[in-house]
Amino acid sequence: MPARLSEDERREALAHLAGWALVEGREAIQRRFVFKDFNEAFGFMARVALAAERMNHHPEWSNVYKTVDITLATHDAGGLTELDVKLAHKIDQLAGRP
């Protein structure tokens, strides 16, 4: 498991992740994705699930109809690592919203 990012590294990573924000009171990042309908939302989740499994790095997420809320953190490290940054970029790409 990679090491936690320093504050500078976190700031630098966030600067390249439009749409993602630090979670209040916790070392994690979050983003909301709103799709056209449930089918689009769930198709996206299926693609993210496959990518996450390949990386062995998994999101915390919830889905209500066409909205998917995602939080990323590296539980084993107790904070943010490069794995979260990598998965966030992959998720943006899969959502078609880089």
Ligand SMILES: C[C@H](O)[C@H](O)[C@H]1CNC2=NC(N)=NC(=O)C2=N1
């Ligand atoms: C045993 C297994 O490799 C670990 O539990 C992995 C699985 N997926 C994971 N996903 C996330 N987000 N954080 C982790 O620390 C993590 N650890």
